[in-house]
Amino acid sequence: MNKKLQHITLVFFGIVLLNFVGGKIFKRFDLTQDKRYTLSAVSKKLINKIDNSLLIKVYLEGDFPSEFLRLQIETRQFLEELQAKNSNIRIQFINPDNIRERLIKQGMMPSQLTVEENGKLSEAIIFPWAEISYGEKVELVSLLPNSMAASQEEQLQNAISSLEFSFANSLNTVTQNEQKKVAVLSGNGELQDIKLYSLLTEIGKKYRLAKFTLDSVAKNPQKTLEGLSEFDLAIIAKPTERFTAEEKLTLDQFITNGGKTLWMLDNVQADTDSLYNAGEMLAYARDLNLTDLLFSYGVRINNRLVEDLYAAKIPLATGNVGNQPQFQNLDWFYHPLVGGNPNHPITKNILPVRFQFTTQIDTLKNNIKKTPLLMSSVLTKLIGVPKIIELSSIANEPKQEEYSNGNQLLAVLLEGEFSSAYKNRTKPYEIENFKSKSVKNQMIIISDGDLGKNQILKGKPYDLSIDKWTNQRFGNKDFLINAVDYLLDDSGLINLRNKSLQLNTLNKQKAYAEKSFWQFFNIVLPLLLLFGFGFGFGYYRKKKYS
Structure with missing residues (x-):
């Protein structure tokens, strides 16, 4: 009994010590092949110059096409990386639906997108913009800049690839003194x-x-x-x-x-x-x-x-x-x-x-x-x-x-x-x-x-x-x-x-054509396997102990 108590005590104090060390020592690991979440030396230098509160408002919130949800996720992860380097940086994601006129007056023009879902085309409007406030300076950041792209997917990829430059360029503008x-x-x-x-x-x-x-x-x-x-x-x-x-x-x-x-x-x-x-x-x-x-x-x-x-x-x-x-x-x-x-x-x-x-x-x-x-x-x-x-x-x-x-x-x-x-x-x-x-x-x-x-x-x-x-x-x-x-x-x-990133995008036509198969594979097949296992296990126990 004493040995058990000693083991429990050691495990308890080990967990407490691990939490304490984890709270003091913070490290993020970028496991992506293209190191998309690893900040450049230039960006780190700019972040270190921020010695007062800096607010970044991102107008990518609300209902918008699923493919552009990727832009929101990538933007959020990138900004969290900045925030991890400097606690003076604060981030807000704001739904622009009720403030569209104000944003347009500030120079943030909306983007009209063609969205393909379930084989049908529809139109969607988003505000792919961020606003950086540092002291009395305000700088706008376009999250979907005009680029040479053959498709909307390629434009999205270019936008995600240029996230670091877009934010670093604006941070440089608001932090430079001369x-x-x-x-x-x-x-x-x-x-x-x-x-x-x-x-x-x-x-x-x-x-x-x-x-x-x-x-x-x-x-x-x-x-x-x-x-x-x-x-x-x-x-x-x-x-x-x-x-x-x-x-x-x-x-x-x-x-x-x-x-x-x-x-x-x-x-x-x-x-x-x-x-x-x-x-x-x-x-x-x-x-x-x-x-x-x-x-x-x-x-x-x-x-x-x-x-x-x-x-x-x-x-x-x-x-x-x-x-x-x-x-x-x-x-x-x-x-x-x-x-x-x-x-x-x-x-x-x-x-x-x-x-x-x-x-x-x-x-x-x-x-x-x-x-x-x-x-x-x-x-x-x-x-x-x-x-x-x-x-x-x-x-x-x-x-x-x-x-x-x-x-x-x-x-x-x-x-x-x-x-x-x-x-x-x-x-x-x-x-x-x-x-x-x-x-x-x-x-x-x-x-x-x-x-x-x-x-x-x-x-x-x-x-x-x-x-x-x-x-x-x-x-x-x-x-x-x-x-x-x-x-x-x-x-x-x-x-x-x-900077270049390679995003793996979904083949929409293939996904739509094979929709029934993958719904069966992901929903019906697991239930059938579970039912089969339960029936077989019950039959085995009944036969063994009867």
């Missing part, structure tokens, strides 16, 4: 502010934006360079006037001193608005006087327009019904629709990007690493300029054999130590501390000045990611935002966009 500075260059006929509004508004949420004119170079070049050097990134959006030698040297020294640059350049004068107004236009080469500068960095933008059979649509009046003109959306081969590099964080999973009257880029051999970001399809034709382009040509049936020029490079990332274009040349003005070679630096060059240009509707800027006439969605805004984030990212945060 914003990096972005200069939007002017003075050479660049795009007006209203035509860059959609893009700059989004950039301004994370970075300090300011307009910077190069006009002052003529009067005080050294002071202009010092002013420009205070910025981390310069955006050059569709200049239309020649750059002077003094302006080029200023940009060159900004780059060699570590300044990042995002170039959106048109080497051909061609504009859709002119085409609509007159029905035809003359496309001709535009001399920006930047050839030698870009050549020294390892690229050349040519003057040949790219026609692509994989193209965006434009609306055209094709007839009248009564007094009302009838419009039809037709493929316009001068507006290539371009897919992104699937292996780079800037372009992974983004929607196709629309170009307008773009030209091709050649890369030159030097010590700079060149990564293609956006390339046309293989079905392209190169058009020399000057050339008269007629809107009526849209009715011509394309001959596929003429579109045989292959993939054309339209946007490229350059990384490395850039040599100054003025290294062995006479400088247009005396400069203090001239640098002939940069530290490790980056720039992105795009051969279309209109890539970041939003449309205007009733005098107000329209969303860059949507065409106001066709309602087609494009990846222009996402591409440019990712490009800016990549150029200004010192922590490796943007690389989280490359």
Whole structure:
């Protein structure tokens, strides 16, 4: 009896000790093959910066399609992982049914989904959004971002794969104390502010934006360079006037001193608005006087327009019904629709990007690493300029054999130590501390000045990611935002966009076809087996003990 009591006492104290140790030492184990619940070093660093209460509201609660229940579960598990790392993080899952109008006013637009259940299609509306509040800062997180996906299941998989990036990106925004500075260059006929509004508004949420004119170079070049050097990134959006030698040297020294640059350049004068107004236009080469500068960095933008059979649509009046003109959306081969590099964080999973009257880029051999970001399809034709382009040509049936020029490079990332274009040349003005070679630096060059240009509707800027006439969605805004984030990212945060997860999804058609079999297998068969075992066991006992 004493031995039994000793054993019971030991077991009791062992359980108490185990509970005590378990309460003090907490460890979570990620047993998934793709380590989907293992946080990156970047995310851990961001979480450790949270020293006050941070609230995350997730509007994925209530009745919605079973397949999107997976998104709710994955989001909850990911946020619980964040909460386990920092007790200052609080999580709330909220049913949005009674607050839809408020959410829409805050910018959280609902998603309309097509749901297939029991072989029938139906529509469902969900609010795949989260809201992060930290002090006075509030940041919205899209849990179902627009992505290049062939099906709803693939879009769901992309959304789950990007959960860590989406939340880490927003956490970085609300916790950063000092914003990096972005200069939007002017003075050479660049795009007006209203035509860059959609893009700059989004950039301004994370970075300090300011307009910077190069006009002052003529009067005080050294002071202009010092002013420009205070910025981390310069955006050059569709200049239309020649750059002077003094302006080029200023940009060159900004780059060699570590300044990042995002170039959106048109080497051909061609504009859709002119085409609509007159029905035809003359496309001709535009001399920006930047050839030698870009050549020294390892690229050349040519003057040949790219026609692509994989193209965006434009609306055209094709007839009248009564007094009302009838419009039809037709493929316009001068507006290539371009897919992104699937292996780079800037372009992974983004929607196709629309170009307008773009030209091709050649890369030159030097010590700079060149990564293609956006390339046309293989079905392209190169058009020399000057050339008269007629809107009526849209009715011509394309001959596929003429579109045989292959993939054309339209946007490229350059990384490395850039040599100054003025290294062995006479400088247009005396400069203090001239640098002939940069530290490790980056720039992105795009051969279309209109890539970041939003449309205007009733005098107000329209969303860059949507065409106001066709309602087609494009990846222009996402591409440019990712490009800016990549150029200004010192922590490796943007690389989280490359995270990939493989979800095992249910084959709905097969499940519906085999529904009766699996209902029998899971419900009826276990009952039959249980009944058979009970009957057999009873019969055995009766026979044995009778």
